[in-house]
Amino acid sequence: GGKIATGLPPASAIAVSQTVTTTYVITASGPAGTASATAEVVVEAPLPRILNFAPKRSTVVAGERATLAWTVDDATDVHVNDSSSTTVFRGPDATGTVDVTPTNTENYALVATNVAGNVRATARITVVPIARAVIESFAATPNTIALGSTSLLSWRVVDAENVTILSGDTSVCASDEASGACTVTPLETTRYTLVASHPNGNAMRDITVT
Secondary structure, eight states: OOOSOOSOOSSOOOOOOOSSOEEEEEEEEETTEEEEEEEEEOOOOOOOEEEEEEESSSEEETTOOEEEEEEEESOSEEEEEOTTOOEEEEEOOSEEEEEEOOSSOEEEEEEEEETTEEEEEEEEEEEEOOOOOEEEEEEEESSSOOTTOOEEEEEEEESOSEEEEEETTEEEEEESSSEEEEEEOOSSOEEEEEEEEOTTOOEEEEEEEO
């Protein structure tokens, strides 16, 4: 290195600034000769900084892909783990994304590392169930009748695109209403099946009119 100061008085101080660890040598000269001493100023690297770590969408449907994005500074290694400590990404990327497909609500951890140590941040993705038809009620009133009499079949469903009531393979009633009723006149004991339809899954329930 070069000189940073000369001709200093016997008792003095000098301010220095450096970005890396540096060893300084002081040399004192006088009639009897010269003497030297050293002083080392250690510069510690800063810890990494996580500027952002978050999902692009915080809520997804089960089985749907989600994307985690991050931006870090002063990191030489970045890795992302799920709650079971499975690594879903590892690399030096200061800015990046990774796709995940959680089946349940999941917490992800990002760890950014350099020679000074590591820092950590978490992100949560909430998983909601796939929508399917649900039958809240299906009833026959009355469920015991005399020959030639009628019974009222009533239903209440949720998230169904349409409902169908079957007697065997024959449709006796169909509707796109979430709740409703239809009249049947069975000539013998008959089992009726309510089918509530949805693209992700149907729901079915039986009832018997005697």
